[in-house]
Amino acid sequence: MPDEFVNVRYMVDDVESAVAFYCTHFAFEVRSNAAPAFADVTRGHLRLLLSGPTSSAGRPMPDGRVPGPGGWNRIHLIVEDLAGEVDRLRAAGLTFRNEIVTGPGGRQILLEDPAGNPIELFQPAGAPAAARPSGLRTNVLLRGEQSGGHVSMLEMLVPARNPGPPLHTHDFDEAFYMLDGELVFQVEDEIFTRRAGESSFAPRNVPHALANHGDVDARYLLVCTPAGLERVFARMEASSRGAEAPDWAQRPGPEIIEVGPQIAWRG
Numbered sequence: 119m120p121d122e123f124v125n126v127r128y129m130v131d132d133v134e135s136a137v138a139f140y141c142t143h144f145a146f147e148v149r150s151n152a153a154p155a156f157a158d159v160t161r162g163h164l165r166l167l168l169s170g171p172t173s174s175a176g177r178p179m180p181d182g183r184v185p186g187p188g189g190w191n192r193i194h195l196i197v198e199d200l201a202g203e204v205d206r207l208r209a210a211g212l213t214f215r216n217e218i219v220t221g222p223g224g225r226q227i228l229l230e231d232p233a234g235n236p237i238e239l240f241q242p243a244g245a246p247a248a249a250r251p252s253g254l255r256t257n258v259l260l261r262g263e264q265s266g267g268h269v270s271m272l273e274m275l276v277p278a279r280n281p282g283p284p285l286h287t288h289d290f291d292e293a294f295y296m297l298d299g300e301l302v303f304q305v306e307d308e309i310f311t312r313r314a315g316e317s318s319f320a321p322r323n324v325p326h327a328l329a330n331h332g333d334v335d336a337r338y339l340l341v342c343t344p345a346g347l348e349r350v351f352a353r354m355e356a357s358s359r360g361a362e363a364p365d366w367a368q369r370p371g372p373e374i375i376e377v378g379p380q381i382a383w384r385g
Contacts, residue, residue: 262345282329285378299336
């Protein structure tokens with residue numbers, strides 16, 4: 119067995135139902151299927167072993183106990199927009215054990231698969247959905263661990279006609295250098311456009327936002343000081359690919375505070 123997977127076994131009542139559940143709702147992929155006894159599905163480095171009542175894993179113990187689904191140990195899936203995921207899954211009829219709870223590391227909620235096995239959805243602290251433009255693509259060029267925490271640099275792609283994040287603040291400086299296309303920026307009350315070869319600057323704790331109101335994708339370099347925001351975007355990028363973020367990206371990112379709406383559409 120290759121060592122690139124972390125393996126978790128769940129006892130299930132119906133293997134085919136479990137496979138459909140995880141592949142439909144959580145972007146797992148089928149690795150093998152020997153229903154009704156067994157199947158395994160994967161998501162990034164997680165391999166989930168789904169064992170039915172007729173599998174060898176379901177045989178009674180010497181003291182008569184029979185393995186079954188349920189309990190409280192669970193797989194842990196990182197998401198970038200917990201509230202949005204909860205809305206999506208509730209609309210699909212999934213069963214939740216509790217409501218969203220918040221701790222020092224982030225927010226979490228528990229739901230159940232068809233056999234009653236728990237799944238934890240977790241949104242790390244410092245990654246509020248309201249401050250992230252959908253469809254953004256990120257390439258981390260320099261992270262805090264490589265600069266003593268002083269600076270990070272990212273290559274960002276904002277899709278065409280993307281409204282971008284709402285007006286927000288955070289306790290670090292951002293410099294933007296346009297590579298392709300054009301973006302509309304707002305810094306405090308000033309709204310302006312920047313094109314390839316031009317730059318913009320958003321000082322820390324000053325309200326700002328950006329948007330792509332054009333018909334072509336825009337690409338820019340983002341420099342942040344101090345570093346930390348790259349962790350948030352690395353988790354987003356991994357989540358968009360159904361993969362697990364690298365260890366360095368699992369650390370909390372900086373707090374981002376929404377203070378106003380997105381930039382009003384122009385043209």
